[in-house]
Amino acid sequence: MAEPETLDTSADPSGNYGPTEHGPSEHADDTRSRRRMITSAVWGGVPAKVNSEHGQSVKKWNKDCSWYQYGKNYGLDGCQHPGMDVGIRFGTSLFAAVGGKVVYAGRDTVFAPAHVNIETDDGEIHVYGHMSSVDSDLRVNGRVQTGQFIGESGTQNGDHLHFERRVPSSRCTSGYCAVEVDSVLVGAPQPPADPFAAGDRIEVVDPPLNLRDAAGLGGKVIDELGMGAELTVASGPQEADDYDWYEVTRDDGATGGWVAGKYCRLVDS
Structure with missing residues (x-):
């Protein structure tokens, strides 16, 4: 996108x-x-x-x-x-x-x-x-x-x-x-949502999305991700605080972390 x-x-x-x-x-x-x-x-x-x-x-x-x-x-x-x-x-x-x-x-x-x-x-x-x-x-x-x-x-x-x-x-x-x-x-149907699998490419569709250092709302916010930010799923989902969390990495080499999957969708192949 x-x-x-x-x-x-x-x-x-x-x-x-x-x-x-x-x-x-x-x-x-x-x-x-x-x-x-x-x-x-x-x-x-x-x-x-x-x-x-x-x-x-x-x-x-x-x-x-x-x-x-x-x-x-x-x-x-x-x-x-x-x-x-x-x-x-x-x-x-x-x-x-x-x-x-x-x-x-x-x-x-x-x-x-x-x-x-x-x-x-x-x-x-x-x-x-x-x-x-x-x-x-x-x-x-x-x-x-x-x-x-x-x-x-x-x-x-x-x-x-x-x-x-x-x-x-x-x-x-x-x-x-x-x-x-x-x-x-x-x-109107919701856009495609999680679950995702390790290796999937996903993008943010409801910004700003908090990138946290651990799964759950108690994790420290590392960064805020904007619309269309692309990520690679490393692991997950891990359920916490009524969200499915995914560990992700970033293409730009910046620090990765955890995001709530409901605010992302698969990148079109």
Whole structure:
């Protein structure tokens, strides 16, 4: 896996890179305290708050609906939210909910600062919007596997991921209709996980990952490993503190140690 290309945000630290298709992630309305939580492998399987639902009225934060007129092309009335905004922190690793062909991957002014569109084998288009970085391995017309790392989440009027699901339909002007996303996000399978065996090449998929001098949470932290750091399994697993631990070595000759296997996956051969 290549390290993601981090986009330059120094020119505008507010995160406003041009027109945006949605309003603030912290909407000034009385529904804020009632927002639900959702868990998905797309952002590592941790609970996150839904800031904006699919189909929700946007008038409370965009009174003239000017940011959402594109929704008319996807079967909405122009004042409805076409996707779902999930309040995950800036820089969260993102994984493909469903594999398919990459139809867009890069910078953008609508889903700024960057986004990825994946066309599934069923013909659906999945939009991952407001990403801070896109994995440099992604290429337009290239393939992405389910659970593959695609980049990191970003910010646009607040840290979050905007996810849309568009299904083929002659009923909508564009040939696609924007529909509910829960079934895709919640149903996304976890990336391949341990157990690993001695000699396996593994990589970090949920950084920062502590490298410890012994198996277990009581082991001293030697280093923090970043996304895509590649390791070789020397021994394990050894169970401790509800984790399976693996002794690993590093290619750069730095001191090896022990890592929790659930935050790694096998390197593609």
